[in-house]
Amino acid sequence: MHAKAHSPAAPAERARPLYGVIAEYKDVDSLMAAARKVRDAGYTRWDTHTPFPVHGIEGAMGFGMTRLPWFVLCCGLTGLSIAVLLQWWTNAVDYPFLISGKPLFALPPAVPIMFELTVLFSALGTFFGMWGLNGLPLLHHPLFEHEAFKRVTDDRFFLAIESQDPKFGLESTKALLASTGVCADVVPVYGNGDKGALPNWMKNFAIVMPILLLVPLAWIVTARHSTSPKTRLQLIPDMDQQLKFRNQTRNAFFADQRNERPRIEGTIPRGLLREDQQLHTGKTGPGENDWATQFPASIAVNEALLKRGQERFNITCAACHGQTGVGDGLVSQRATGKYPSWIPPISLHAENLLVQPVGQTFNTIRNGIRTMPAYSQQLTVEDSWAIVAYVKALQKSQAFPVDKLSPEERQKVASVPR
């Protein structure tokens, strides 16, 4: 700016509101001494400005304690409460879902979220609380009108007293500051009314943006409470519409347009040949009670089969029937007290089961009985026969007379903890 252009502006400058007076210092010690002096003179609306944080300045300026910690404490407790409510409501009330037998709501898994939300809310509270208490964001400050103030980011220290201070007097305050270790004249600073106001575009943005943010929310709410015949929005179409035929859909390739093809009469699909009736059904005839009393010819009853049967039994059956077959499996034990409608499995050593034909036992495993579900999807035919063999062995073991045991075997039985 040229000097000529500057001078006519001088009277106008005086018409601008007086912000306060500013004093300039060369080093921290002078500033600290001045701050103590201003503090002791009883000023309340003033501030110091330094290129870097100065330890101890708040003492020299006589700062009281900030209210921020209380604000942060409240934020933290809010976060903690929200975390508890959120988890309790979603997991135990709104959408209860049992996961591996854990309680619907328990503190141990909730604690990490409680911890995180407490920290998050505290951190946000600290950050924005600090902004709020400091009157931020501040786009402009009257002190920026003072040319020498630019050095505050470099190598100069400033102390400014506001004209709003009840103790303020232009001459008296200037005299007080001049008596400190200033390195330049103490001068008044005038504000610039227009500068520092929020630009219009920012105001508009601040109004429009939150409204725009509500649009997707409103969209979701509408969609949740309305129906539409239109296909939903497909973001990845080739994943939604793959080149394949789905169950129960039309297929124009065939004359009857059925996608699922019926079996062609007189044929058997590969792997579905059921030639040996006894092997696959446990029956030897067409009658309802034609149960096989022998194992099928293709199943060799030997130790390997029993071992396999034991393994499958302990995996598939023991959860309810118990490993000895008396019906004390862990699932049954737990369910008995918990659910009144639970019917415990009968003992595999019941009288009628001891004389039951192997074919009928096999049928029970394959197709289920009463409340016991079918296990034909979980077990192969061979494994089902292996389990039948093992159950038969188990039944024999429970009714074996002790005096027929060899001494070693007796010793072994006695050492099992009860």
Add this chain to the structure above:
Amino acid sequence: MNEHHSSTAPLGSSGGHAPILDRLAQRGLLLGGAGLIGGLGLGLLSEGGFQRFMGSYVIAYAFVLAIALGALGFVIIQHLTRAGWSVTNRRIAELIASTMPLLALLFLPIVLNHFVSAHPVHPWANSEFAHSDPLIAKKASYLNTGFFLVRWAIYFAVWVGLSRFFLGTSLKQDESGDPRLTIKMEKMAAPSVLLFGLSLSFAAFDLLMSLDPHWFSTIFGVYYFAGCMMSFFATCILLGKWLQKSGAIGAGEITTEHRHDLGKFMFGFVVFWSYIAFSQFMLIWYANNPEETGWYDVRQNGAMGYFSIALIFIHFVIPFLGLLSRHVKRHPVGLPFWACWLLFAQWLDLFFIVVPSVQQWMNHGHADHGHGDAAHAASHAADHAHEVFPFALSDLLTPIGLAGLALFFFARRARAVALTPKLDPRRQESLSLQNI
């Protein structure tokens, strides 16, 4: 830059404080003798007899060791981070850490117990029993008295060596003022912190975790470390306060600012302990594996259950709220009060770790049911332990006894040296410490 230049603060009043520390040593010895004799006497009279007393002894030992290890860790970390603020407090930490030779000596009863007793406090130390229990037998190549001794010899070599090095070098600097000694200690700090971390972790496994040789937790070393640091900061605050009050340390040498910072650290490690303790608990709770939940089972049920809940409050909730405010950390009575509180909490924590396991394994040798049935017998003992709260007065007296002996050792070592580093190049920085 500080408000009151404290360069006029007296340098460590070397020599003048000897009578004060003699008084401290006397008290320490008195406390140590009374505590140990009382603890041993009451321990022998209690239901579990000598075996139960060894449980108390492990609590006491872990308690005193934690403070010394915390001090050693503090010294190493100060050098590693080139900390200036803590310089005038560092000598106290160096002196606490230099009680390591005494701790080596106090470890002998535990070793002796392994060799002499048929039911040693660490059940695996009875090798016949260890091999009869399939779970312990698998660990026998690590958990055996021979290897245990080798490991502890290494730990003590590390701890005694490091504490001697840092105190010795710092004392040398008291005379010469040579700043190169500071650089030497800083260089040494980096490998030291590795040795320190590893030795502390394994020592925690050996001394405390293996009291229940079935149980394992990889975070256990960190758990003990949290207690080490917390109890050290509490001790440092209390000793600094007492030494200053009795005139052994100059008024300007340790200020409210230092205590504020020590208080922040102490508070931080209250939270850290909780964080680690919970991390250990939550994973075990979630996975719900019997081999891990057994440890919590004996602590959650029966009389111990209330104790464990109380521990959460005494070790975390109450001190967390109590120490949160900066006013408390700067308060001349408030901070020492919470330091005492947290030393008590550390004792409670060790009781929580040690006693249920000792009770559970108390009768392991009596498992006459034959092969592989030890866990069964142990669970029977645990069932019995559920009925009554397993506190013995020796659990409290023995730690006081060992702490007294450590205090005596500390005071004897401290009487001849300056209680703050006199010529440390960062002494001025420490004296002019300011908290925002």
